Amino acid sequence: MMNAIECSINEKYLIQLTEKYGTPLYVYDTCKIKEQYRKMQKAFIGINKLEINYACKANTNLNILKFLKKIGGGLDTVSIQEIEIGLKAGFHPKKIIFTPNGVSIKEIRKAVELGVRINLDNLSILEQFGELFKHYAIGIRMNPHIMAGGHSKISVGHVDSKFGISYYQMPHVKRILKNTGLKIDGFHMHAGSDISDLHHFFSAYDVLFQTAMHFPNIDYINLGSGFKVSYSKEDLKTNLISLSHCIKDKFHDFCNTYGKNVTLIFEPGKFLVSESGFFLVKVNVIKQTTSTVFAGVDSGFNHLIRPMFYNAYHYIENISNPKGPFRFYTVVGYICESDTFGLNRKISEIREGDILCIKNAGAYCFSMSSNYNSRYKPSEVMIFNGKDFLIRKRETMKDLLRNVIEIKM
Numbered sequence: 260m261m262n263a264i265e266c267s268i269n270e271k272y273l274i275q276l277t278e279k280y281g282t283p284l285y286v287y288d289t290c291k292i293k294e295q296y297r298k299m300q301k302a303f304i305g306i307n308k309l310e311i312n313y314a315c316k317a318n319t320n321l322n323i324l325k326f327l328k329k330i331g332g333g334l335d336t337v338s339i340q341e342i343e344i345g346l347k348a349g350f351h352p353k354k355i356i357f358t359p360n361g362v363s364i365k366e367i368r369k370a371v372e373l374g375v376r377i378n379l380d381n382l383s384i385l386e387q388f389g390e391l392f393k394h395y396a397i398g399i400r401m402n403p404h405i406m407a408g409g410h411s412k413i414s415v416g417h418v419d420s421k422f423g424i425s426y427y428q429m430p431h432v433k434r435i436l437k438n439t440g441l442k443i444d445g446f447h448m449h450a451g452s453d454i455s456d457l458h459h460f461f462s463a464y465d466v467l468f469q470t471a472m473h474f475p476n477i478d479y480i481n482l483g484s485g486f487k488v489s490y491s492k493e494d495l496k497t498n499l500i501s502l503s504h505c506i507k508d509k510f511h512d513f514c515n516t517y518g519k520n521v522t523l524i525f526e527p528g529k530f531l532v533s534e535s536g537f538f539l540v541k542v543n544v545i546k547q548t549t550s551t552v553f554a555g556v557d558s559g560f561n562h563l564i565r566p567m568f569y570n571a572y573h574y575i576e577n578i579s580n581p582k583g584p585f586r587f588y589t590v591v592g593y594i595c596e597s598d599t600f601g602l603n604r605k606i607s608e609i610r611e612g613d614i615l616c617i618k619n620a621g622a623y624c625f626s627m628s629s630n631y632n633s634r635y636k637p638s639e640v641m642i643f644n645g646k647d648f649l650i651r652k653r654e655t656m657k658d659l660l661r662n663v664i665e666i667k668m
């Protein structure tokens with residue numbers, strides 16, 4: 260079971276999928292999701308009680324959630340709607356963790372009614388929660404004051420971040436617990452995304468373990484995520500093996516000193532699904548300007564915003580002409596605003612009508628898509644048990660107008 264599973268999807272098959280389902284098209288390979296999940300399990304062998312919860316904001320298609328449940332995962336959610344999708348996917352409420360930020364006590368009340376586990380990251384909410392539900396034990400999301408992550412928009416554990424309760428405020432947390440009778444059963448942190456420097460993780464973990472030590476009745480430590488995947492052949496990724504060795508040492512030390520074998524939780528999003536996804540687009544036009552050659556495709560930041568939103572790098576391949584001579588292209592979308600998928604990329608010769616494959620399209624791609632420019636959202640296909648399944652229909656005009664109410668003028 261623990262041997263590396265070789266997942267590979269060949270170019271011909273992807274081209275066939277675009278003929279069958281049209282473009283633009285998202286394709287997710289469940290083999291790769293399983294491989295990543297197993298990699299993580301394997302890295303943490305030796306931890307008796309390990310929970311891997313999929314952070315589903317990365318990709319909320321119901322079928323992706325069902326697949327993660329099938330292979331043994333739990334769920335990490337950030338909104339009441341994600342909880343509802345999780346329940347619909349069949350997750351037991353106790354396998355769902357809700358880690359909201361900036362939501363109202365009303366939404367948190369709903370989460371209590373649904374029976375999920377909750378992490379709170381705000382003293383005001385903690386106090387209100389304690390008054391209302393003192394018998395509902397919760398976790399604390401701590402801010403470890405660490406600057407980590409691949410881009411400022413995804414660094415969430417530093418001192419100026421809106422996330423978490425500062426570890427300097429733990430005396431206040433204790434007072435709230437004393438005053439309300441509320442119990443804390445675990446500690447959580449999530450320092451950011453795309454973290455490649457392990458030292459950032461380690462210093463944050465140390466702060467978390469030290470803080471948790473001062474609270475009785477801890478059942479779990481949740482170390483969040485931030486695991487980086489590589490976006491190109493040269494790109495760094497989180498060294499899971501070095502990371503896990505160090506975590507195991509720190510965690511075992513904690514359990515020994517604390518005097519209890521608590522559960523260790525991770526909540527990866529990107530690590531589990533990023534590489535499983537392929538975004539297939541068709542080249543509408545080639546446009547030679549005085550300075551560059553543009554390949555204009557039938558998509559834009561309405562479908563995949565990461566390159567424009569936080570300079571994310573997505574590898575782009577011409578799967579219609581893989582053996583063609585390499586040339587330099589700037590791959591752009593059709594949105595009436597700059598929307599560059601890839602600047603000055605070396606790609607095998609592109610002709611109008613070719614299919615380009617944008618890699619790492621499983622995480623934060625479809626889930627961040629929109630209808631900007633009144634375009635339809637793409638379809639999604641899942642490869643499961645060696646077969647392809649349509650898991651989301653392409654939108655139509657009906658979808659664009661569904662909630663519009665036309666008034667008489």
Ligand SMILES: *Cc1c(COP(=O)(O)O)cnc(C)c1O
Binds near residue numbers: 314449453526527
């Ligand atoms: C987004 C998020 C994650 C997942 O982050 P990745 O970088 O995708 O692994 C985990 N935990 C929380 C609380 C999050 O908000």
